[in-house]
Amino acid sequence: MSDLRGARILLGVSGGIAAYKAALLARLLVGAGATVDPVLTRGARHFVGAATFEGITGRHVRDEVWQDIPDETHVALGRAADVAVVYPATANVLAKLAGGHADDLLTTTLLAATCPLVVAPAMHTEMWEHAATRRNAAVLRERGVDVLGPAVGPLMGGDAGAGRLVEPDEAYARIVAHLQATRSRRDDLAGRRVLVTAGGTREPIDPVRFLGNRSSGKMGFAVAAAAAARGAKVDLVAAPSSLATPPGVERHDVTTALEMRDAVLARVDAVDVVVKAAAVADFRPAQAAASKLKKAAGAPRLELVPNPDILAELGARKAGGGLRALLVGFAAETDDVEAYGRDKLARKNADLLVVNDVGAADAGFGVDTNRVVILGRDGSRVEVALAAKTMVADRILDEVAARLRQG
Ligand code: CTP
Numbered sequence: 001m002s003d004l005r006g007a008r009i010l011l012g013v014s015g016g017i018a019a020y021k022a023a024l025l026a027r028l029l030v031g032a033g034a035t036v037d038p039v040l041t042r043g044a045r046h047f048v049g050a051a052t053f054e055g056i057t058g059r060h061v062r063d064e065v066w067q068d069i070p071d072e073t074h075v076a077l078g079r080a081a082d083v084a085v086v087y088p089a090t091a092n093v094l095a096k097l098a099g100g101h102a103d104d105l106l107t108t109t110l111l112a113a114t115c116p117l118v119v120a121p122a123m124h125t126e127m128w129e130h131a132a133t134r135r136n137a138a139v140l141r142e143r144g145v146d147v148l149g150p151a152v153g154p155l156m157g158g159d160a161g162a163g164r165l166v167e168p169d170e171a172y173a174r175i176v177a178h179l180q181a182t183r184s185r186r187d188d189l190a191g192r193r194v195l196v197t198a199g200g201t202r203e204p205i206d207p208v209r210f211l212g213n214r215s216s217g218k219m220g221f222a223v224a225a226a227a228a229a230r231g232a233k234v235d236l237v238a239a240p241s242s243l244a245t246p247p248g249v250e251r252h253d254v255t256t257a258l259e260m261r262d263a264v265l266a267r268v269d270a271v272d273v274v275v276k277a278a279a280v281a282d283f284r285p286a287q288a289a290a291s292k293l294k295k296a297a298g299a300p301r302l303e304l305v306p307n308p309d310i311l312a313e314l315g316a317r318k319a320g321g322g323l324r325a326l327l328v329g330f331a332a333e334t335d336d337v338e339a340y341g342r343d344k345l346a347r348k349n350a351d352l353l354v355v356n357d358v359g360a361a362d363a364g365f366g367v368d369t370n371r372v373v374i375l376g377r378d379g380s381r382v383e384v385a386l387a388a389k390t391m392v393a394d395r396i397l398d399e400v401a402a403r404l405r406q407g
Helices: 017-031 050-057 073-080 091-099 105-112 125-129 131-142 168-185 218-229 257-270 310-319 337-347 389-406
Strands: 008-013 035-040 083-089 117-121 151-154 160-164 193-198 233-238 249-253 273-276 283-285 304-306 326-333 352-357 369-376 381-388
Touching: 008 017, 008 050, 008 073, 008 105, 017 035, 017 050, 017 083, 017 168, 035 050, 035 073, 035 105, 073 105, 083 091, 083 105, 083 168, 091 105, 091 117, 091 131, 117 131, 117 168, 125 131, 125 160, 131 369, 131 381, 168 389, 193 218, 193 257, 218 233, 218 249, 218 273, 218 389, 233 257, 257 310, 273 310, 273 389, 310 326, 326 337, 326 389, 337 352, 337 369, 352 389, 369 389, 381 389
Parallel strands: 008 035, 008 083, 083 117, 193 233, 193 273, 233 249, 273 326, 326 352
Antiparallel strands: 151 160, 283 304, 352 369, 369 381
């Protein structure tokens, strides 16, 4: 049993026959020493009474926005929580959370909460498989919400299938994992300097055209944001991207691979970690035309020359003892993903290589989720299941922080 003393859990309970299991989850959390604030929806109160939760948690059950107005209950509860969980989460609650609704105490509180959120769906299979529910769950995942389950098994009314609430011990274990991750990540990169490259470089053909790629910059920006949140001083060398600069991050805009190389080399000696999330063009036009190429002149014959491989250059310097920074590379692959990844890790002499399958629709370019494998020079292999890029960023930085600690 974990020691959860000092932890504060917001336990949202919505209306479903499985709501009684929330009492068991509350019991597990309280037994481990956590403070649990139960918030019941009106539907939940049809299935379990507030007295049950008050008895188990020793706390008032809140169920109305209109209670305790001077205390600003929803804001206070949202701010105080270290982890929020909705157990069970009905299709209606998933829809409201995905849409950002705030029409009862639970949804209002969750809109004010900034802590990790776990939702455990419970509903009939048809409802779970409805396109609207699938979309809502995907929206929540993209936003970093941990959608736990549903499990497959017996459902109400003698039916069976996907839609069963995960058991209390599984939800409990997930909450503990979030608490531990939040605790161990707090300021674990304080005093460290991290250089991140992000986005796709653009190689000019003429003043209006360029050779580019489909990188949005989302993964690299997420790493920069997460590193800053964990206390690092972060420099972000960004190829063109419409994304906002994350708080606390110093951004240096570049356009081409050559500019990116200069910006990286100017800073690399001062940093502890380099994360090369950028999609760098391997080739550039030998000569960019000074004025716009005209259609009437016919199809241009583009002569391409290779760009420097920035990561490989850093890797070579490191091998020669001329660089101390930990090197993290990325590889976007469409087939034989891991084999190519291992090969790239060795070839570029990186310490870690994050491989993603850009062939999948829900991972890679442009989308907010990713599914990666983090390969280590030391032979380690960490698989990160489909999750928001912000969560993937933290998993990558967990690997980085562990290696920095080893020195
Ligand atoms: N990279 C780099 N400079 C380049 C090309 C790539 O620094 N000119 C870095 C990327 O930032 C990434 C890693 O190398 O961290 C792998 O990029 P990728 O495009 O997958 O590798 P390539 O060497 O271009 O391999 P290939 O095109 O053969 O898959």
